[in-house]
Amino acid sequence: MALTASKLRANVYRLLDQVLETGEPLEIERNGKLLVIAPKQPREEGSIWERLPRRQGFIVGDPDELIHIDWSSEWNPDPN
Numbered sequence: 001m002a003l004t005a006s007k008l009r010a011n012v013y014r015l016l017d018q019v020l021e022t023g024e025p026l027e028i029e030r031n032g033k034l035l036v037i038a039p040k041q042p043r044e045e046g047s048i049w050e051r052l053p054r055r056q057g058f059i060v061g062d063p064d065e066l067i068h069i070d071w072s073s074e075w076n077p078d079p080n
Helices: 005-010 012-022 063-068
Strands: 026-030 033-037
Touching: 005 012, 005 026, 012 026, 012 033
Parallel strands: none
Antiparallel strands: 026 033
C-alpha cells in the first residue's frame, strides 16, 4: 500500500524510523507515480524474534511448565 505525499509529510519522522527499524521499504504515491524510501544497507540483524528485547524476571519458575497447564476449565465459548 502506498502513502500519499501528504501522509508522509504529516508523519515523516515516525515513518522514517519505521523504515529503519523494520528494513521494509515505504512506497509514496506522487502525481500517479510511485517513489520508494528504503534503507541503503539491508538489516544485518537476525529474525524478528532475535531482535526482541530480553525481559528478565517476567516468568517466575520453569517456562516449560507453562506448556502443560490445563486451561480448559477457564474457557467459555459464549462470552455473554
